[in-house]
Amino acid sequence: MGKMKKGEMDDYQLALISKSVFDIGPRTRTIMLMFGILGVTLALIRSLVSHRDVPLDKIIHFSGYFILSATFVLALRPRYFIPGLLAVIGLGVVIEFLQRLTGRSFDPRDMIANTVGIACGSTAGLVARGIYAFISREVAARKAHQRLHNFAKGDTLIREGDPIEDMFIIKQGRVRALRNINGRDTEIATLGAGEVLGILGVVEHKPQYATLRALEPTVVYRMSMGELMESAGGDELPVSLVLSGLSSKVRALADQLSQSGRSFNADSTIA
Structure with missing residues:
Protein backbone atom coordinates (compact mmCIF):
# COMPACT_ATOMS: atom_id res chain seq x y z
CA MET A 1 0.00 0.00 0.00
CA GLY A 2 1.54 3.31 -1.09
CA LYS A 3 1.98 6.38 1.03
CA MET A 4 -1.38 7.98 1.74
CA LYS A 5 -1.89 11.60 0.75
CA LYS A 6 -3.34 14.20 3.06
CA GLY A 7 -7.13 14.17 2.95
CA GLU A 8 -7.27 10.61 1.65
CA MET A 9 -8.84 7.56 3.29
CA ASP A 10 -6.99 4.27 3.26
CA ASP A 11 -8.61 0.91 2.54
CA TYR A 12 -8.77 0.02 6.25
CA GLN A 13 -10.80 3.18 6.96
CA LEU A 14 -13.18 2.26 4.15
CA ALA A 15 -13.43 -1.24 5.55
CA LEU A 16 -14.29 0.20 8.96
CA ILE A 17 -17.15 2.15 7.39
CA SER A 18 -18.44 -0.75 5.30
CA LYS A 19 -18.13 -3.32 8.09
CA SER A 20 -17.27 -1.98 11.50
CA VAL A 21 -16.45 -5.20 13.37
CA PHE A 22 -13.21 -7.12 12.79
CA ASP A 23 -13.33 -8.95 16.10
CA ILE A 24 -14.94 -12.31 16.76
CA GLY A 25 -18.72 -12.01 16.41
CA PRO A 26 -20.94 -11.82 19.52
CA ARG A 27 -22.74 -15.12 18.80
CA THR A 28 -19.44 -16.97 18.44
CA ARG A 29 -18.15 -15.38 21.64
CA THR A 30 -21.30 -16.47 23.49
CA ILE A 31 -20.87 -20.09 22.38
CA MET A 32 -17.21 -20.05 23.38
CA LEU A 33 -18.09 -18.52 26.75
CA MET A 34 -20.59 -21.34 27.37
CA PHE A 35 -17.84 -23.87 26.66
CA GLY A 36 -15.60 -21.95 29.05
CA ILE A 37 -18.19 -22.14 31.83
CA LEU A 38 -18.62 -25.85 31.13
CA GLY A 39 -14.86 -26.22 31.33
CA VAL A 40 -14.79 -24.48 34.72
CA THR A 41 -17.39 -26.92 36.00
CA LEU A 42 -15.48 -29.94 34.70
CA ALA A 43 -12.22 -28.60 36.12
CA LEU A 44 -13.85 -28.18 39.51
CA ILE A 45 -15.25 -31.71 39.50
CA ARG A 46 -12.05 -33.24 38.16
CA SER A 47 -9.81 -31.44 40.63
CA LEU A 48 -11.86 -32.61 43.61
CA VAL A 49 -11.61 -36.25 42.62
CA SER A 50 -9.23 -38.23 44.82
CA HIS A 51 -5.67 -39.22 44.07
CA ARG A 52 -4.33 -39.64 40.57
CA ASP A 53 -0.88 -40.36 39.23
CA VAL A 54 1.25 -37.25 39.74
CA PRO A 55 2.52 -36.77 36.14
CA LEU A 56 -0.98 -37.16 34.70
CA ASP A 57 -2.36 -34.84 37.39
CA LYS A 58 0.01 -32.02 36.39
CA ILE A 59 -0.74 -32.48 32.69
CA ILE A 60 -4.47 -32.26 33.43
CA HIS A 61 -3.97 -29.10 35.49
CA PHE A 62 -1.87 -27.42 32.81
CA SER A 63 -4.10 -28.48 29.90
CA GLY A 64 -7.34 -27.60 31.67
CA TYR A 65 -6.29 -24.09 32.67
CA PHE A 66 -4.64 -23.52 29.28
CA ILE A 67 -7.92 -24.29 27.51
CA LEU A 68 -9.97 -22.28 30.02
CA SER A 69 -7.77 -19.19 29.73
CA ALA A 70 -7.62 -19.34 25.93
CA THR A 71 -11.40 -19.78 25.74
CA PHE A 72 -12.11 -16.83 28.03
CA VAL A 73 -9.69 -14.56 26.16
CA LEU A 74 -11.35 -15.51 22.88
CA ALA A 75 -14.89 -15.22 24.27
CA LEU A 76 -14.70 -12.04 26.37
CA ARG A 77 -14.42 -8.44 25.25
CA PRO A 78 -10.93 -6.96 25.79
CA ARG A 79 -11.97 -4.91 28.83
CA TYR A 80 -12.98 -8.14 30.58
CA PHE A 81 -9.71 -9.99 29.91
CA ILE A 82 -8.00 -9.15 33.20
CA PRO A 83 -11.10 -9.69 35.41
CA GLY A 84 -11.78 -12.98 33.62
CA LEU A 85 -8.23 -14.26 34.04
CA LEU A 86 -8.15 -13.15 37.68
CA ALA A 87 -11.37 -15.11 38.20
CA VAL A 88 -9.76 -18.22 36.68
CA ILE A 89 -6.70 -17.76 38.92
CA GLY A 90 -8.94 -17.31 41.96
CA LEU A 91 -10.88 -20.43 41.00
CA GLY A 92 -7.65 -22.41 40.84
CA VAL A 93 -6.62 -21.26 44.32
CA VAL A 94 -10.04 -22.09 45.78
CA ILE A 95 -10.04 -25.54 44.17
CA GLU A 96 -6.61 -26.34 45.61
CA PHE A 97 -7.83 -25.59 49.13
CA LEU A 98 -11.12 -27.44 48.60
CA GLN A 99 -9.16 -30.56 47.67
CA ARG A 100 -8.42 -31.07 51.35
CA LEU A 101 -12.10 -31.85 51.88
CA THR A 102 -11.80 -34.82 49.51
CA GLY A 103 -8.75 -36.27 51.19
CA ARG A 104 -6.16 -34.76 48.85
CA SER A 105 -3.27 -32.76 50.28
CA PHE A 106 -2.34 -29.27 49.10
CA ASP A 107 0.31 -29.49 46.37
CA PRO A 108 2.18 -26.28 45.37
CA ARG A 109 3.12 -27.92 42.07
CA ASP A 110 -0.56 -27.91 41.12
CA MET A 111 -0.57 -24.13 41.58
CA ILE A 112 2.50 -23.82 39.38
CA ALA A 113 0.89 -25.98 36.68
CA ASN A 114 -2.28 -23.87 36.90
CA THR A 115 -0.35 -20.59 36.62
CA VAL A 116 1.72 -21.75 33.66
CA GLY A 117 -1.42 -23.04 31.95
CA ILE A 118 -3.21 -19.72 32.47
CA ALA A 119 -0.23 -17.71 31.17
CA CYS A 120 0.24 -19.90 28.09
CA GLY A 121 -3.51 -20.14 27.39
CA SER A 122 -4.13 -16.40 27.63
CA THR A 123 -1.13 -15.72 25.38
CA ALA A 124 -2.41 -18.23 22.82
CA GLY A 125 -5.87 -16.62 22.97
CA LEU A 126 -4.44 -13.14 22.37
CA VAL A 127 -2.36 -14.40 19.45
CA ALA A 128 -5.43 -16.11 17.95
CA ARG A 129 -7.50 -12.92 18.29
CA GLY A 130 -4.71 -10.89 16.69
CA ILE A 131 -4.46 -13.27 13.74
CA TYR A 132 -8.25 -13.28 13.32
CA ALA A 133 -8.40 -9.47 13.42
CA PHE A 134 -5.55 -9.13 10.90
CA ILE A 135 -7.10 -11.59 8.44
CA SER A 136 -10.53 -10.00 8.88
CA ARG A 137 -9.12 -6.50 8.23
CA GLU A 138 -7.27 -7.67 5.13
CA VAL A 139 -10.35 -9.39 3.70
CA ALA A 140 -12.57 -6.37 4.43
CA ALA A 141 -9.98 -3.98 2.96
CA ARG A 142 -9.70 -6.04 -0.23
CA LYS A 143 -13.48 -6.14 -0.59
CA ALA A 144 -13.60 -2.38 -0.09
CA HIS A 145 -10.84 -1.85 -2.66
CA GLN A 146 -12.78 -3.85 -5.26
CA ARG A 147 -15.68 -1.39 -5.02
Missing part, protein backbone atom coordinates in the same frame (compact mmCIF):
# COMPACT_ATOMS: atom_id res chain seq x y z
CA LEU A 148 -13.62 1.72 -5.69
CA HIS A 149 -14.48 3.91 -8.69
CA ASN A 150 -12.32 6.64 -10.24
CA PHE A 151 -13.63 9.92 -11.64
CA ALA A 152 -11.66 12.58 -13.51
CA LYS A 153 -12.05 16.29 -12.81
CA GLY A 154 -15.44 17.45 -14.11
CA ASP A 155 -16.95 13.95 -14.29
CA THR A 156 -20.50 13.54 -12.97
CA LEU A 157 -20.92 10.81 -10.36
CA ILE A 158 -24.72 10.92 -10.52
CA ARG A 159 -27.30 13.48 -11.64
CA GLU A 160 -30.18 14.98 -9.72
CA GLY A 161 -33.31 12.92 -10.31
CA ASP A 162 -31.47 9.74 -11.34
CA PRO A 163 -32.39 6.51 -9.53
CA ILE A 164 -29.83 5.65 -6.87
CA GLU A 165 -29.12 2.30 -5.23
CA ASP A 166 -25.70 2.84 -3.62
CA MET A 167 -24.20 5.53 -1.43
CA PHE A 168 -20.81 7.04 -2.26
CA ILE A 169 -17.99 7.36 0.28
CA ILE A 170 -15.25 9.72 -0.88
CA LYS A 171 -11.84 8.07 -0.51
CA GLN A 172 -9.83 10.77 -2.22
CA GLY A 173 -10.63 14.08 -3.90
CA ARG A 174 -13.49 16.59 -3.68
CA VAL A 175 -17.05 16.58 -4.99
CA ARG A 176 -19.45 19.46 -5.61
CA ALA A 177 -23.17 18.94 -4.94
CA LEU A 178 -25.44 20.94 -7.28
CA ARG A 179 -29.22 21.29 -7.10
CA ASN A 180 -31.51 22.77 -9.74
CA ILE A 181 -33.26 25.74 -8.13
CA ASN A 182 -35.47 27.94 -10.29
CA GLY A 183 -33.88 26.53 -13.44
CA ARG A 184 -30.29 27.12 -12.32
CA ASP A 185 -27.70 24.72 -10.94
CA THR A 186 -26.92 25.99 -7.45
CA GLU A 187 -24.02 24.66 -5.40
CA ILE A 188 -25.24 23.41 -2.03
CA ALA A 189 -22.09 21.72 -0.74
CA THR A 190 -18.44 20.90 -1.39
CA LEU A 191 -17.50 17.53 0.03
CA GLY A 192 -14.18 15.81 0.72
CA ALA A 193 -12.57 12.57 1.83
CA GLY A 194 -14.52 10.55 4.37
CA GLU A 195 -17.92 12.07 3.60
CA VAL A 196 -20.88 9.94 2.53
CA LEU A 197 -23.07 10.96 -0.40
CA GLY A 198 -26.53 9.89 -1.52
CA ILE A 199 -27.94 8.76 1.81
CA LEU A 200 -31.32 10.44 1.28
CA GLY A 201 -32.08 8.68 -2.00
CA VAL A 202 -30.89 5.26 -0.81
CA VAL A 203 -32.75 5.33 2.51
CA GLU A 204 -36.01 6.74 1.13
CA HIS A 205 -35.85 4.85 -2.19
CA LYS A 206 -36.26 8.15 -4.01
CA PRO A 207 -34.32 9.75 -6.91
CA GLN A 208 -30.95 11.36 -6.23
CA TYR A 209 -31.32 14.68 -4.40
CA ALA A 210 -28.44 16.59 -6.03
CA THR A 211 -26.01 16.29 -8.92
CA LEU A 212 -22.56 15.21 -7.75
CA ARG A 213 -19.59 16.39 -9.82
CA ALA A 214 -15.87 15.82 -9.23
CA LEU A 215 -13.87 19.00 -8.59
CA GLU A 216 -10.60 17.09 -9.03
CA PRO A 217 -9.50 13.50 -9.67
CA THR A 218 -11.69 11.62 -7.20
CA VAL A 219 -11.94 8.06 -5.92
CA VAL A 220 -15.18 6.89 -4.28
CA TYR A 221 -16.36 3.69 -2.64
CA ARG A 222 -19.88 2.47 -3.39
CA MET A 223 -21.86 1.12 -0.43
CA SER A 224 -25.27 -0.50 -0.63
CA MET A 225 -28.10 -0.23 1.88
CA GLY A 226 -27.56 -3.89 2.70
CA GLU A 227 -23.96 -3.22 3.75
CA LEU A 228 -25.12 -0.30 5.88
CA MET A 229 -27.70 -2.44 7.66
CA GLU A 230 -25.20 -5.26 8.18
CA SER A 231 -22.64 -2.92 9.76
CA ALA A 232 -25.40 -1.46 11.97
CA GLY A 233 -26.28 -4.88 13.37
CA GLY A 234 -28.69 -6.35 10.83
CA ASP A 235 -32.17 -5.79 9.47
CA GLU A 236 -33.78 -6.99 12.69
CA LEU A 237 -32.84 -3.71 14.39
CA PRO A 238 -35.05 -0.61 13.84
CA VAL A 239 -32.16 1.23 12.18
CA SER A 240 -33.93 1.51 8.83
CA LEU A 241 -36.95 3.20 10.43
CA VAL A 242 -34.74 5.69 12.23
CA LEU A 243 -32.75 6.47 9.08
CA SER A 244 -35.91 6.83 7.03
CA GLY A 245 -37.49 9.22 9.52
CA LEU A 246 -34.37 11.35 9.82
CA SER A 247 -33.76 11.51 6.08
CA SER A 248 -37.33 12.59 5.32
CA LYS A 249 -37.06 15.43 7.84
CA VAL A 250 -33.67 16.49 6.43
CA ARG A 251 -35.00 16.45 2.87
CA ALA A 252 -38.04 18.56 3.83
CA LEU A 253 -35.83 21.10 5.64
CA ALA A 254 -33.39 21.28 2.73
CA ASP A 255 -36.24 21.83 0.26
CA GLN A 256 -37.68 24.64 2.37
CA LEU A 257 -34.32 26.41 2.62
CA SER A 258 -33.63 25.96 -1.09
CA GLN A 259 -37.01 27.34 -2.15
CA SER A 260 -36.67 30.32 0.16
CA GLY A 261 -33.39 31.27 -1.45
CA ARG A 262 -31.59 31.33 1.88
CA SER A 263 -28.02 30.08 1.97
CA PHE A 264 -27.21 27.08 4.13
CA ASN A 265 -24.36 24.68 4.70
CA ALA A 266 -25.50 21.36 3.30
CA ASP A 267 -23.57 18.33 4.37
CA SER A 268 -23.11 14.96 2.74
CA THR A 269 -26.34 13.62 4.23
CA ILE A 270 -28.34 16.08 2.13
CA ALA A 271 -26.23 15.49 -0.98
Whole structure:
Protein backbone atom coordinates (compact mmCIF):
# COMPACT_ATOMS: atom_id res chain seq x y z
CA MET A 1 0.00 0.00 0.00
CA GLY A 2 1.54 3.31 -1.09
CA LYS A 3 1.98 6.38 1.03
CA MET A 4 -1.38 7.98 1.74
CA LYS A 5 -1.89 11.60 0.75
CA LYS A 6 -3.34 14.20 3.06
CA GLY A 7 -7.13 14.17 2.95
CA GLU A 8 -7.27 10.61 1.65
CA MET A 9 -8.84 7.56 3.29
CA ASP A 10 -6.99 4.27 3.26
CA ASP A 11 -8.61 0.91 2.54
CA TYR A 12 -8.77 0.02 6.25
CA GLN A 13 -10.80 3.18 6.96
CA LEU A 14 -13.18 2.26 4.15
CA ALA A 15 -13.43 -1.24 5.55
CA LEU A 16 -14.29 0.20 8.96
CA ILE A 17 -17.15 2.15 7.39
CA SER A 18 -18.44 -0.75 5.30
CA LYS A 19 -18.13 -3.32 8.09
CA SER A 20 -17.27 -1.98 11.50
CA VAL A 21 -16.45 -5.20 13.37
CA PHE A 22 -13.21 -7.12 12.79
CA ASP A 23 -13.33 -8.95 16.10
CA ILE A 24 -14.94 -12.31 16.76
CA GLY A 25 -18.72 -12.01 16.41
CA PRO A 26 -20.94 -11.82 19.52
CA ARG A 27 -22.74 -15.12 18.80
CA THR A 28 -19.44 -16.97 18.44
CA ARG A 29 -18.15 -15.38 21.64
CA THR A 30 -21.30 -16.47 23.49
CA ILE A 31 -20.87 -20.09 22.38
CA MET A 32 -17.21 -20.05 23.38
CA LEU A 33 -18.09 -18.52 26.75
CA MET A 34 -20.59 -21.34 27.37
CA PHE A 35 -17.84 -23.87 26.66
CA GLY A 36 -15.60 -21.95 29.05
CA ILE A 37 -18.19 -22.14 31.83
CA LEU A 38 -18.62 -25.85 31.13
CA GLY A 39 -14.86 -26.22 31.33
CA VAL A 40 -14.79 -24.48 34.72
CA THR A 41 -17.39 -26.92 36.00
CA LEU A 42 -15.48 -29.94 34.70
CA ALA A 43 -12.22 -28.60 36.12
CA LEU A 44 -13.85 -28.18 39.51
CA ILE A 45 -15.25 -31.71 39.50
CA ARG A 46 -12.05 -33.24 38.16
CA SER A 47 -9.81 -31.44 40.63
CA LEU A 48 -11.86 -32.61 43.61
CA VAL A 49 -11.61 -36.25 42.62
CA SER A 50 -9.23 -38.23 44.82
CA HIS A 51 -5.67 -39.22 44.07
CA ARG A 52 -4.33 -39.64 40.57
CA ASP A 53 -0.88 -40.36 39.23
CA VAL A 54 1.25 -37.25 39.74
CA PRO A 55 2.52 -36.77 36.14
CA LEU A 56 -0.98 -37.16 34.70
CA ASP A 57 -2.36 -34.84 37.39
CA LYS A 58 0.01 -32.02 36.39
CA ILE A 59 -0.74 -32.48 32.69
CA ILE A 60 -4.47 -32.26 33.43
CA HIS A 61 -3.97 -29.10 35.49
CA PHE A 62 -1.87 -27.42 32.81
CA SER A 63 -4.10 -28.48 29.90
CA GLY A 64 -7.34 -27.60 31.67
CA TYR A 65 -6.29 -24.09 32.67
CA PHE A 66 -4.64 -23.52 29.28
CA ILE A 67 -7.92 -24.29 27.51
CA LEU A 68 -9.97 -22.28 30.02
CA SER A 69 -7.77 -19.19 29.73
CA ALA A 70 -7.62 -19.34 25.93
CA THR A 71 -11.40 -19.78 25.74
CA PHE A 72 -12.11 -16.83 28.03
CA VAL A 73 -9.69 -14.56 26.16
CA LEU A 74 -11.35 -15.51 22.88
CA ALA A 75 -14.89 -15.22 24.27
CA LEU A 76 -14.70 -12.04 26.37
CA ARG A 77 -14.42 -8.44 25.25
CA PRO A 78 -10.93 -6.96 25.79
CA ARG A 79 -11.97 -4.91 28.83
CA TYR A 80 -12.98 -8.14 30.58
CA PHE A 81 -9.71 -9.99 29.91
CA ILE A 82 -8.00 -9.15 33.20
CA PRO A 83 -11.10 -9.69 35.41
CA GLY A 84 -11.78 -12.98 33.62
CA LEU A 85 -8.23 -14.26 34.04
CA LEU A 86 -8.15 -13.15 37.68
CA ALA A 87 -11.37 -15.11 38.20
CA VAL A 88 -9.76 -18.22 36.68
CA ILE A 89 -6.70 -17.76 38.92
CA GLY A 90 -8.94 -17.31 41.96
CA LEU A 91 -10.88 -20.43 41.00
CA GLY A 92 -7.65 -22.41 40.84
CA VAL A 93 -6.62 -21.26 44.32
CA VAL A 94 -10.04 -22.09 45.78
CA ILE A 95 -10.04 -25.54 44.17
CA GLU A 96 -6.61 -26.34 45.61
CA PHE A 97 -7.83 -25.59 49.13
CA LEU A 98 -11.12 -27.44 48.60
CA GLN A 99 -9.16 -30.56 47.67
CA ARG A 100 -8.42 -31.07 51.35
CA LEU A 101 -12.10 -31.85 51.88
CA THR A 102 -11.80 -34.82 49.51
CA GLY A 103 -8.75 -36.27 51.19
CA ARG A 104 -6.16 -34.76 48.85
CA SER A 105 -3.27 -32.76 50.28
CA PHE A 106 -2.34 -29.27 49.10
CA ASP A 107 0.31 -29.49 46.37
CA PRO A 108 2.18 -26.28 45.37
CA ARG A 109 3.12 -27.92 42.07
CA ASP A 110 -0.56 -27.91 41.12
CA MET A 111 -0.57 -24.13 41.58
CA ILE A 112 2.50 -23.82 39.38
CA ALA A 113 0.89 -25.98 36.68
CA ASN A 114 -2.28 -23.87 36.90
CA THR A 115 -0.35 -20.59 36.62
CA VAL A 116 1.72 -21.75 33.66
CA GLY A 117 -1.42 -23.04 31.95
CA ILE A 118 -3.21 -19.72 32.47
CA ALA A 119 -0.23 -17.71 31.17
CA CYS A 120 0.24 -19.90 28.09
CA GLY A 121 -3.51 -20.14 27.39
CA SER A 122 -4.13 -16.40 27.63
CA THR A 123 -1.13 -15.72 25.38
CA ALA A 124 -2.41 -18.23 22.82
CA GLY A 125 -5.87 -16.62 22.97
CA LEU A 126 -4.44 -13.14 22.37
CA VAL A 127 -2.36 -14.40 19.45
CA ALA A 128 -5.43 -16.11 17.95
CA ARG A 129 -7.50 -12.92 18.29
CA GLY A 130 -4.71 -10.89 16.69
CA ILE A 131 -4.46 -13.27 13.74
CA TYR A 132 -8.25 -13.28 13.32
CA ALA A 133 -8.40 -9.47 13.42
CA PHE A 134 -5.55 -9.13 10.90
CA ILE A 135 -7.10 -11.59 8.44
CA SER A 136 -10.53 -10.00 8.88
CA ARG A 137 -9.12 -6.50 8.23
CA GLU A 138 -7.27 -7.67 5.13
CA VAL A 139 -10.35 -9.39 3.70
CA ALA A 140 -12.57 -6.37 4.43
CA ALA A 141 -9.98 -3.98 2.96
CA ARG A 142 -9.70 -6.04 -0.23
CA LYS A 143 -13.48 -6.14 -0.59
CA ALA A 144 -13.60 -2.38 -0.09
CA HIS A 145 -10.84 -1.85 -2.66
CA GLN A 146 -12.78 -3.85 -5.26
CA ARG A 147 -15.68 -1.39 -5.02
CA LEU A 148 -13.62 1.72 -5.69
CA HIS A 149 -14.48 3.91 -8.69
CA ASN A 150 -12.32 6.64 -10.24
CA PHE A 151 -13.63 9.92 -11.64
CA ALA A 152 -11.66 12.58 -13.51
CA LYS A 153 -12.05 16.29 -12.81
CA GLY A 154 -15.44 17.45 -14.11
CA ASP A 155 -16.95 13.95 -14.29
CA THR A 156 -20.50 13.54 -12.97
CA LEU A 157 -20.92 10.81 -10.36
CA ILE A 158 -24.72 10.92 -10.52
CA ARG A 159 -27.30 13.48 -11.64
CA GLU A 160 -30.18 14.98 -9.72
CA GLY A 161 -33.31 12.92 -10.31
CA ASP A 162 -31.47 9.74 -11.34
CA PRO A 163 -32.39 6.51 -9.53
CA ILE A 164 -29.83 5.65 -6.87
CA GLU A 165 -29.12 2.30 -5.23
CA ASP A 166 -25.70 2.84 -3.62
CA MET A 167 -24.20 5.53 -1.43
CA PHE A 168 -20.81 7.04 -2.26
CA ILE A 169 -17.99 7.36 0.28
CA ILE A 170 -15.25 9.72 -0.88
CA LYS A 171 -11.84 8.07 -0.51
CA GLN A 172 -9.83 10.77 -2.22
CA GLY A 173 -10.63 14.08 -3.90
CA ARG A 174 -13.49 16.59 -3.68
CA VAL A 175 -17.05 16.58 -4.99
CA ARG A 176 -19.45 19.46 -5.61
CA ALA A 177 -23.17 18.94 -4.94
CA LEU A 178 -25.44 20.94 -7.28
CA ARG A 179 -29.22 21.29 -7.10
CA ASN A 180 -31.51 22.77 -9.74
CA ILE A 181 -33.26 25.74 -8.13
CA ASN A 182 -35.47 27.94 -10.29
CA GLY A 183 -33.88 26.53 -13.44
CA ARG A 184 -30.29 27.12 -12.32
CA ASP A 185 -27.70 24.72 -10.94
CA THR A 186 -26.92 25.99 -7.45
CA GLU A 187 -24.02 24.66 -5.40
CA ILE A 188 -25.24 23.41 -2.03
CA ALA A 189 -22.09 21.72 -0.74
CA THR A 190 -18.44 20.90 -1.39
CA LEU A 191 -17.50 17.53 0.03
CA GLY A 192 -14.18 15.81 0.72
CA ALA A 193 -12.57 12.57 1.83
CA GLY A 194 -14.52 10.55 4.37
CA GLU A 195 -17.92 12.07 3.60
CA VAL A 196 -20.88 9.94 2.53
CA LEU A 197 -23.07 10.96 -0.40
CA GLY A 198 -26.53 9.89 -1.52
CA ILE A 199 -27.94 8.76 1.81
CA LEU A 200 -31.32 10.44 1.28
CA GLY A 201 -32.08 8.68 -2.00
CA VAL A 202 -30.89 5.26 -0.81
CA VAL A 203 -32.75 5.33 2.51
CA GLU A 204 -36.01 6.74 1.13
CA HIS A 205 -35.85 4.85 -2.19
CA LYS A 206 -36.26 8.15 -4.01
CA PRO A 207 -34.32 9.75 -6.91
CA GLN A 208 -30.95 11.36 -6.23
CA TYR A 209 -31.32 14.68 -4.40
CA ALA A 210 -28.44 16.59 -6.03
CA THR A 211 -26.01 16.29 -8.92
CA LEU A 212 -22.56 15.21 -7.75
CA ARG A 213 -19.59 16.39 -9.82
CA ALA A 214 -15.87 15.82 -9.23
CA LEU A 215 -13.87 19.00 -8.59
CA GLU A 216 -10.60 17.09 -9.03
CA PRO A 217 -9.50 13.50 -9.67
CA THR A 218 -11.69 11.62 -7.20
CA VAL A 219 -11.94 8.06 -5.92
CA VAL A 220 -15.18 6.89 -4.28
CA TYR A 221 -16.36 3.69 -2.64
CA ARG A 222 -19.88 2.47 -3.39
CA MET A 223 -21.86 1.12 -0.43
CA SER A 224 -25.27 -0.50 -0.63
CA MET A 225 -28.10 -0.23 1.88
CA GLY A 226 -27.56 -3.89 2.70
CA GLU A 227 -23.96 -3.22 3.75
CA LEU A 228 -25.12 -0.30 5.88
CA MET A 229 -27.70 -2.44 7.66
CA GLU A 230 -25.20 -5.26 8.18
CA SER A 231 -22.64 -2.92 9.76
CA ALA A 232 -25.40 -1.46 11.97
CA GLY A 233 -26.28 -4.88 13.37
CA GLY A 234 -28.69 -6.35 10.83
CA ASP A 235 -32.17 -5.79 9.47
CA GLU A 236 -33.78 -6.99 12.69
CA LEU A 237 -32.84 -3.71 14.39
CA PRO A 238 -35.05 -0.61 13.84
CA VAL A 239 -32.16 1.23 12.18
CA SER A 240 -33.93 1.51 8.83
CA LEU A 241 -36.95 3.20 10.43
CA VAL A 242 -34.74 5.69 12.23
CA LEU A 243 -32.75 6.47 9.08
CA SER A 244 -35.91 6.83 7.03
CA GLY A 245 -37.49 9.22 9.52
CA LEU A 246 -34.37 11.35 9.82
CA SER A 247 -33.76 11.51 6.08
CA SER A 248 -37.33 12.59 5.32
CA LYS A 249 -37.06 15.43 7.84
CA VAL A 250 -33.67 16.49 6.43
CA ARG A 251 -35.00 16.45 2.87
CA ALA A 252 -38.04 18.56 3.83
CA LEU A 253 -35.83 21.10 5.64
CA ALA A 254 -33.39 21.28 2.73
CA ASP A 255 -36.24 21.83 0.26
CA GLN A 256 -37.68 24.64 2.37
CA LEU A 257 -34.32 26.41 2.62
CA SER A 258 -33.63 25.96 -1.09
CA GLN A 259 -37.01 27.34 -2.15
CA SER A 260 -36.67 30.32 0.16
CA GLY A 261 -33.39 31.27 -1.45
CA ARG A 262 -31.59 31.33 1.88
CA SER A 263 -28.02 30.08 1.97
CA PHE A 264 -27.21 27.08 4.13
CA ASN A 265 -24.36 24.68 4.70
CA ALA A 266 -25.50 21.36 3.30
CA ASP A 267 -23.57 18.33 4.37
CA SER A 268 -23.11 14.96 2.74
CA THR A 269 -26.34 13.62 4.23
CA ILE A 270 -28.34 16.08 2.13
CA ALA A 271 -26.23 15.49 -0.98
